[in-house]
Amino acid sequence: MIQEDALVLDQKQISDKYFKLTLKSQFISNNSKPGQFVNVKVSPSITPLLRRPISIHKINKENNSFDLLYEIVGAGTEILSKRKVGEKISVLGPLGNGFTIKNTPALLVAGGMGVAPLYFLAEEMKKASIDAVILIGGKRSDSINCEEDFKKLGFNVFVTTEDGSKGEKGLIINLLRNHLNRQAIYACGPKAMLKEISKMAAHKKIGCQVSMESYMACGIGSCKGCAVKTKSGYQMACKDGPVFNAEEIIW
Amino acid sequence: MVKIAGIEMKNPVMAASGTFGNEYSKLIDINKLGAVISKSVTLKPKAGNPPPRICETPAGMLNSIGLQNEGLDAFIKTTIPMFSLFEVPLIVNVAGETIEEYVHICKQLSKHSTVKGLELNISCPNVKKGCITFGIDPKATEKLVKAVRKSTKLPLIVKLTPNVTDITQIAKAAVKGGADVLSLINTVLGMAIDIKTKKPKLANITGGLSGPAIKPIAIRMVYQTAQAVKVPIIGVGGITTVEDAVEFFYAGASAIQVGTGSFIDAQAIIKIIEGLKRYQI
Ligand SMILES: Cc1cc2nc3c(=O)[nH]c(=O)nc-3n(C[C@H](O)[C@H](O)[C@H](O)COP(=O)(O)OP(=O)(O)OC[C@H]3O[C@@H](n4cnc5c(N)ncnc54)[C@H](O)[C@@H]3O)c2cc1C
Ligand SMILES: Cc1cc2nc3c(=O)[nH]c(=O)nc-3n(C[C@H](O)[C@H](O)[C@H](O)COP(=O)(O)O)c2cc1C
Ligand code: FES
Numbered sequence: 001m002i003q004e005d006a007l008v009l010d011q012k013q014i015s016d017k018y019f020k021l022t023l024k025s026q027f028i029s030n031n032s033k034p035g036q037f038v039n040v041k042v043s044p045s046i047t048p049l050l051r052r053p054i055s056i057h058k059i060n061k062e063n064n065s066f067d068l069l070y071e072i073v074g075a076g077t078e079i080l081s082k083r084k085v086g087e088k089i090s091v092l093g094p095l096g097n098g099f100t101i102k103n104t105p106a107l108l109v110a111g112g113m114g115v116a117p118l119y120f121l122a123e124e125m126k127k128a129s130i131d132a133v134i135l136i137g138g139k140r141s142d143s144i145n146c147e148e149d150f151k152k153l154g155f156n157v158f159v160t161t162e163d164g165s166k167g168e169k170g171l172i173i174n175l176l177r178n179h180l181n182r183q184a185i186y187a188c189g190p191k192a193m194l195k196e197i198s199k200m201a202a203h204k205k206i207g208c209q210v211s212m213e214s215y216m217a218c219g220i221g222s223c224k225g226c227a228v229k230t231k232s233g234y235q236m237a238c239k240d241g242p243v244f245n246a247e248e249i250i251w
Numbered sequence: 252m253v254k255i256a257g258i259e260m261k262n263p264v265m266a267a268s269g270t271f272g273n274e275y276s277k278l279i280d281i282n283k284l285g286a287v288i289s290k291s292v293t294l295k296p297k298a299g300n301p302p303p304r305i306c307e308t309p310a311g312m313l314n315s316i317g318l319q320n321e322g323l324d325a326f327i328k329t330t331i332p333m334f335s336l337f338e339v340p341l342i343v344n345v346a347g348e349t350i351e352e353y354v355h356i357c358k359q360l361s362k363h364s365t366v367k368g369l370e371l372n373i374s375c376p377n378v379k380k381g382c383i384t385f386g387i388d389p390k391a392t393e394k395l396v397k398a399v400r401k402s403t404k405l406p407l408i409v410k411l412t413p414n415v416t417d418i419t420q421i422a423k424a425a426v427k428g429g430a431d432v433l434s435l436i437n438t439v440l441g442m443a444i445d446i447k448t449k450k451p452k453l454a455n456i457t458g459g460l461s462g463p464a465i466k467p468i469a470i471r472m473v474y475q476t477a478q479a480v481k482v483p484i485i486g487v488g489g490i491t492t493v494e495d496a497v498e499f500f501y502a503g504a505s506a507i508q509v510g511t512g513s514f515i516d517a518q519a520i521i522k523i524i525e526g527l528k529r530y531q532i
Contacts, residue, residue: 049310189492215307220272223270
């Protein structure tokens with residue numbers, strides 16, 4: 001891991017609340033794996049104080065940069081969205097353990113912003129010739145991201161929205177029921193969704209990895225702030241996770 | 252070189268308890284620090300409090316970690332040998348529920364040459380028993396420090412809580428008990444409520460406030476304490492820049508600790524050490 005002031009190469013507004021930020025970093029672009037994240041100091045000021053954890057979304061080897069895909073949910077992400085090309089942003093990473101890629105047909109399940117790390121994962125699966133199906137769920141059509149990007153990798157993508165404005169109407173869990181023939185599940189999204197997926201996976205005896213969210217301070221395992229309750233006691237989402245085997249989690 | 256409580260240090264800048272683990276050795280050269288203070292060590296392993304354990308507040312953060320740590324035996328078996336690989340002095344922060352516990356832990360730690368000093372945590376606001384219950388009562392403080400003093404020859408730092416009406420009373424009691432040095436402040440008891448859910452943001456309901464928000468409180472208490480006692484004082488609370496550190500020296504501190512500042516900038520502590528060279532303190 002490294003802490004560095006990374007140059008902003010690009011900042012694109014994808015839709016109302018979603019942004020894609022490209023940062024230059026030789027080290028991070030060459031040493032990261034899917035599921036890992038960076039802890040971002042959105043501004044040099046003391047408000048907001050703490051760094052914000054954001055998943056590594058895509059690596060751009062051609063210019064030693066990486067992308068973050070993020071949603072504005074509060075003050076920190078709002079400030080991040082205002083940072084401009086040419087400025088520098090302090091990032092700490094790559095952090096966390098990342099997904100363990102299994103050489104079996106995969107099911108990637110993303111709730112909302114959960115697509116962010118799963119796109120990086122899908123790219124690696126494509127490189128390793130692993131077949132993957134991608135499910136994306138969200139509240140409305142504008143909370144569905146990356147559908148076309150996954151398709152470009154040659155994977156099948158299924159979309160569901162709660163209001164039916166895109167794809168099937170309903171919850172992602174209903175969509176999941178049709179895909180329980182796959183051998184490994186990789187999921188990222190809201191905790192309630194991950195809990196349901198993990199129940200279903202356990203029932204069908206499918207290996208399932210989930211990326212857990214937690215509030216973080218240090219991001220490296222020192223402060224014990226980001227505890228996740230597991231069968232082997234509290235584990236740190238930033239260091240032992242954020243990816244856990246679903247059966248390990250006490251929901 | 253400086254000498255704090257008889258401990259030789261390269262400089263008077265230390266990493267504060269609970270905010271700095273060996274993980275930071277991947278980001279900075281920790282041998283450059285004056286000292287590293289360990290996370291509080293308790294007799295038995297402690298699981299800590301349920302999450303959420305932290306939340307951000309204006310220019311600060313609340314934490315209710317609940318002293319999660321591996322316990323004395325594991326600390327001796329793994330953490331001490333790990334730190335023996337570094338040159339930086341290790342000061343072990345100790346927390347207990349009873350006087351006997353503090354005494355036992357300190358005695359055991361004193362057998363290890365890697366341990367250069369002890370810091371008694373009588374100020375954690377996030378555990379139900381012991382700890383802060385000593386630190387808010389001058390008599391209990393004196394009794395505890397006296398008992399520990401008898402059990403070890405190691406330099407003894409006593410870490411004070413700001414959650415009292417008059418910190419100088421506690422400071423005097425700690426010195427009377429035999430403290431070589433005082434460190435202050437630990438976190439300020441606080442609380443935050445999520446107005447959407449109408450529930451406390453921390454599962455523990457209350458937590459300890461740290462970061463720039465508490466710096467004026469820490470400065471005031473260091474100043475008051477420096478007027479009241481003759482032992483050296485280590486200032487801690489909200490230090491993120493060299494200017495913050497300098498302010499503590501002017502308030503009467505002989506050394507400082509950086510806590511939350513390391514989360515924001517892992518290099519902050521190194522920048523402070525470098526920056527202090529420009530000041531005559
Ligand atoms: C390992 C990890 C990877 C992440 N990856 C991404 C990503 O790729 N893209 C992205 O948009 N977001 C991601 N997040 C979530 C992101 O960290 C938060 O949205 C961000 O910190 C919010 O900051 P803020 O100041 O804008 O909002 P705040 O004002 O801090 O909070 C606004 C709202 O968001 C919730 N929230 C804030 N921080 C977190 C958190 N750490 N976990 C869960 N809920 C939170 C709060 O409860 C509140 O309701 C990730 C989180 C983790 C732990
Ligand atoms: C996450 C966290 C954990 C802490 N754990 C301990 C601890 O185990 N023992 C202790 O004496 N102080 C602990 N502290 C208090 C700090 O050492 C320090 O006194 C306090 O945070 C104020 O300094 P700061 O504003 O520089 O962080 C902790 C603080 C934080 C933020
Ligand atoms: S954020 Fe500090 S231990 Fe995970």
